[in-house]
Amino acid sequence: MDSDGSEGTDDADGADGVRRGWAERSGTFSPAYYADLGPNEVSETLASVLDFYADDDAAVLELGCGSGRHLAHLREQGFENLAGVDINDEAFEVMADHYPVLAEAGTFHTGALEDLLPEFDDDAFDVVYSVETLQHIHPDDEWVFEEVARVAGDLLVTAENEGNGPQRGRADATVSYVEGEFPLYHRNWKEIFSSYGFAQLIREPTSRDTIRVFRAP
Template structure:
């Protein structure tokens, strides 16, 4: 599948893995871990960006915990509509954008957000678009939290339901090679969580 096809698949996604699907599931173990991680490391008024926010369930958990400067971006336009319906207060207080992250990130200044995080989103970035990891490192001011699947060898590609490719990578190596330092890691039932900070 070409990179444009991957983006189109997510932009048009309905049913399983759609924004409505994730809104129905609500917060999960990853949400709880994000809240506890950020609560230990940054102030509640830190600017926070979620890449691939879908219907906003992780940002909603952060808002519930007192974080106030929340931004999300997702390629699926339905995601924002579902967010408005499912998390009304978050929709009113946050800033949300419909765009592919490959289009959204290059226009941002260096250190644009104190915190950048992503949950099972970067694993769908096509190898041709790996430059986006440079952009993520560039816009991260204080903390980058990456929650992704690492249960296969880096370089492996598998297709999940509907033929969507999932690209396995060594996330520690991806971001330490881009000037970030890993300061913490953990595992959930599904994923590995990496916490990075810009090198001093």
């Protein structure tokens, strides 16, 4: 679930509205939109991080995987134990068209993180990562961050919009909006995951996001 950020209206629909908006998303920022764009700089950074810190057979989970462009790049780099969750059920139809090998070989689940993560065992995955997905979690659902930490057995990687750049939200704002519709919450991810015992290894700001790599306790 990659996305952009801009100033917009109040979040009137709450957590349910946020989830519904992404579950029904089509057009810009939809699974098909990102499949057409293909892997990007973040995909390459993720591959470099995993190549350095993780084993080739590491169990990897992407939160909000969409049509799988980042996972597809990881597979090309030799990682095969790949899984993903996404709230938009069209994501996996698009994946089957654009990345059929990934769709066939990987393990994928349709649903909200708030519903799916509690079903996984502790330390279920060696690596868990999010690319512009956790930033859309409504404040009412922030409890799910502890679930993210719980299932991450070794590494946790976040690539989230933290207000980087003049068009990526304001430094003094806690929320901006995607096309004036969907709220994007700016959070201190180091503070959040440090509270669950994770140690930050890397912080790399980009023109769009800030990439952080954490080691599990």
